[in-house]
Amino acid sequence: MSAVVVRPLGIADVAEVAQLVKRSFDPELLPYMIYGQAGIDSFLAAGVTLGGATPHVRRLVVTHAQTPASIDAYGDFRLNGSAAFLSYICVSEAMRGRRLATRLIAEFVAANPHADTLALDVFHDNNPAINLYRSLGFQDSSSTCWVRRPVPEGSSVENDGGPAVVANLPMVQPAYDRYGFCEVEVEIAEGTPTERVGLLGPGVVRCHSSAAFENDGLLIGLKRTFPQLEVAFAVVSEELTSEGSKPSEIFCRSNRMTLKLDQFRAHRRGLV
Secondary structure: OOOEEEEEOOHHHHHHHHHHHHHOOOOOOHHHOHHHOOOHHHHHHHHHHOHHHOOOEEEEEEEEOOEOOOOOEEEEEEEEOOEEEEEEEEEOHHHOOOOHHHHHHHHHHHHOOOOOEEEEEEEOOOHHHHHHHHHHOOEEEEEEEEEEEEOOOOOOOOOOOOOOEEOOHHHHHHHHHHHOEEEEEEEOOOOOOOEEEEEEOOOEEEEOOHHHHHOHHHHHHHHHHOOOOOEEEEEEEHHHHOOOOOOOEEEEEEEEEEEEHHHHHHHHOOOO
């Protein structure tokens, strides 16, 4: 493993990394992920070029000293104070089983000594990954369901059939056009509280709360603003799936796992 190199994502890596992530997930799930969108290459390239504008993001790649242009693994980490989150981690098909995911995590932890926890989501049926994370000290903390339903047509009590008020549309429309995804601040009527939702590709709206997912008026207003929207999507706790009043489909389940980094660091030093 001495020839393995872990380094930040570079411009020359972007296209290969985007393809690696897409190959690592079920094609059915890609429309619900930013890495499944048409403009992900441009988004990653912008992140490299403007890295100082996103200091909370750490994107790392694993290469080999003899083949530095070939990407063997990739990790997308986020920092929020002392809490870290692993958004994506992928290993190329030919390099699996060589502990490259462990190496990525270890390098990130070593480079961010102020971080005290690292969380991630893993699909409930991905047993190899779950076993790996448990071997590193990750513990299960919660479970969630990916749910979807058609965006409703027509008007409703909450919405008179007009478009939603997107407060930040002038700022986010260029990003949506270029990357294929963005976050919007929405009012279903002028003067009402805003709700933050995500647009993923031409047809999916990502709701960040169960209330937004259940809100026909919000979704109808969004569809009148963005007529191509077809599916509302949310990630909710197992408990909330039985409480929802709108018919929806559970199409994926995931587990949240968390690692206490003081224990991980001690283990890496051979102290426990």
